[in-house]
Amino acid sequence: MDLLNMTGQLEEAERQRLREISQVAQREVRRQSIGYWNREEFPAELIGKLAELGLGGLQLEDSSHLLRGLIHAELARADISTSSVVGIHNELVLGMIHELGSEQQRARWQDKLAGFEAFGAFALTEPEHGSDIAGGIGATAHRGGDEYVINGAKRWIGMGTLSDFALVWAKDEETAQIGAYLVESDRPGYSATKIENKIGLRGMQNADIRLENVRIPVANKLPGATSFAAANQLLMQSRAWVGWQAAGAMMATLDICKAYATQRQQFGKPLAAFQLIQQPLAEIAGNLGACLSMMCEIARKQERGKLRMEDAAMAKSTATRLARESAALGRAMLGGNGVVSDFEMAKVFCDVEILHTYEGTYEINSLIVGRALTGVSAFV
Ligand SMILES: Cc1cc2nc3c(=O)[nH]c(=O)nc-3n(C[C@H](O)[C@H](O)[C@H](O)COP(=O)(O)OP(=O)(O)OC[C@H]3O[C@@H](n4cnc5c(N)ncnc54)[C@H](O)[C@@H]3O)c2cc1C
Known part of the structure; x- marks a missing residue:
């Protein structure tokens, strides 16, 4: 049942693409996701299937917003955890690097992200600040020469334990300016612990992240994220x-x-x-x-x-x-x-x-x- 003939508003090629994604999601994600959900396990194999459909780079496509919205709905229809991984990856990681990142950051990460060969995390929420994070960012960035030193804690960060990097929102200690910093997860001082026993989105891994004197090059600051x-x-x-x-x-x-x-x-x-x-x-x-x-x-x-x-x-x-x-x-x-x-x-x-x-x-x-x-x- 296509309520309100939503798909009728798409061009034929988009309709075809949506149908294909919906079929793969129903056939290869829906039932398979239950085991991952029960075990609180990241559905890596299912994400692999979606990579073949180009969903790692959905955000950069020249398709209509309606098509992209309906694709996200079809993914959630099959499994909400998987759809969250794909959505955050596109909306908040790939989208952020594309819109607010430097040429160098885009060159290093965009293609890998688009192929689901790399993952990032969007790290805004903190243990002591959730709804009031806008005025409460406690993570700090301290400039020393060619480096920033990042300190702080982040909570609930999707993919935090599995991602190659986190986009960490922090306050510059000198200027008090809020900015975003690309922190690779293998840098000394970065640690992420999985949050266990969630009642929902159990396939999506969320983490408590600690940043203790993590040194990153100045070039890792996102130039477009200045407030x-x-x-x-x-x-x-x-x-x-x-x-x-x-x-x-x-x-x-x-x-x-x-x-x-x-x-x-x-x-x-x-x-x-x-x-x-x-x-x-x-x-x-x-x-x-x-x-x-x-x-x-x-x-x-x-x-x-x-x-x-x-x-x-x-x-x-x-x-x-x-x-x-x-x-x-x-x-x-x-x-x-x-x-x-x-x-x-x-x-x-x-x-x-x-x-x-x-x-x-x-x-x-x-x-x-x-x-x-x-x-x-x-x-x-
Ligand atoms: C599974 C999961 C995944 C997440 N993924 C990410 C992620 O990838 N990256 C990230 O940065 N964050 C992520 N978050 C964090 C999420 O955005 C926060 O949980 C959310 O913003 C709420 O913050 P909080 O949990 O600290 O609740 P609090 O802010 O402590 O709120 C507690 C309750 O008080 C209410 N409340 C607070 N202030 C007011 C007010 N002024 N008036 C009325 N009611 C109020 C809230 O609505 C809520 O009901 C995730 C959270 C979950 C649960």
């Missing part, structure tokens, strides 16, 4: 991406629930024959339809370079709220089987909790919308 506003611009775009992830989570919910409701029999009939099963199915489809319409408009705004902070914040907060609501309906529809990851719904149910929280929590994104509506900021 927190640069981070905000990146986060604005990546919030739109999370909106697409939420759409994918609702597609998955609908897929799983429709299949279950038609196969599972109770009282001598398939569940699908009961009105109280059809109603939540219709609600999930409605939530998905509303989300897709909104995301389509967001893609149009991105195409015109007109996306605003409040648009992205509204898309992210609304889409993740609807995904969470839909996943709760779906989880209940599967009864006892809805709490076992093998039946997939429990996995989606847990993963949407992360969508609700990362890239700015639901509450903070709501406050960005509230600020735009009222002209009054309730959070700074």
Whole structure:
């Protein structure tokens, strides 16, 4: 079911590409991801399949925002952890190096990243500063001759234990300027510890990173990242991406629930024959339809370079709220089987909790919308 004929808005070649990616994701990622999720293991083999489809360099493609959004949704439909790896890699690592990096940094990393031969991490959040990180960056950079010395701690950093480098946001000790520094993970003083026992996105590895007198050449500073506003611009775009992830989570919910409701029999009939099963199915489809319409408009705004902070914040907060609501309906529809990851719904149910929280929590994104509506900021 192509709700609202979204794919009809794509050119034929883009439609074809989306179909191919969707088929590979369903055939080679969806079921395979459950084991990785259960074991909290990075799905390296699955990422390898996506490399063959060119998804390591999605961000640099000359394709429409709608196509890229729908690709992210299709990946999330198959597995939200895998889609997070691909999304952060493109939106916040490759995109950041491309837009804010130097010629030298681009020459060294872009092609490798685009082929998934190298990985980076986006290191902004800290143990003591999450929602208030804009005014609270504690990591520091100290210039001494041709080097910077980086100190500090970062928390929740996706791919932190596996990446070749981290893009570390830190404050220059002399100028108090916020900047980003490319810190290779094999430099002395860099250490990353996996955060264990997450309830969602279990295939995506997150890390606590410590930086103790890590020396990097001056050339590792990203020339385009000269204030927190640069981070905000990146986060604005990546919030739109999370909106697409939420759409994918609702597609998955609908897929799983429709299949279950038609196969599972109770009282001598398939569940699908009961009105109280059809109603939540219709609600999930409605939530998905509303989300897709909104995301389509967001893609149009991105195409015109007109996306605003409040648009992205509204898309992210609304889409993740609807995904969470839909996943709760779906989880209940599967009864006892809805709490076992093998039946997939429990996995989606847990993963949407992360969508609700990362890239700015639901509450903070709501406050960005509230600020735009009222002209009054309730959070700074
Ligand atoms: C799985 C996962 C992956 C992540 N990946 C990355 C990554 O790759 N790189 C990175 O830099 N970060 C990453 N993050 C961090 C993420 O962006 C933060 O968790 C998020 O910004 C919230 O920060 P916090 O967890 O410190 O919560 P806090 O800021 O401590 O918030 C706690 C609660 O208080 C609420 N709150 C805070 N301030 C206000 C306020 N003024 N008004 C109302 N409510 C408020 C929040 O909404 C939340 O409900 C990731 C997080 C997770 C869980």
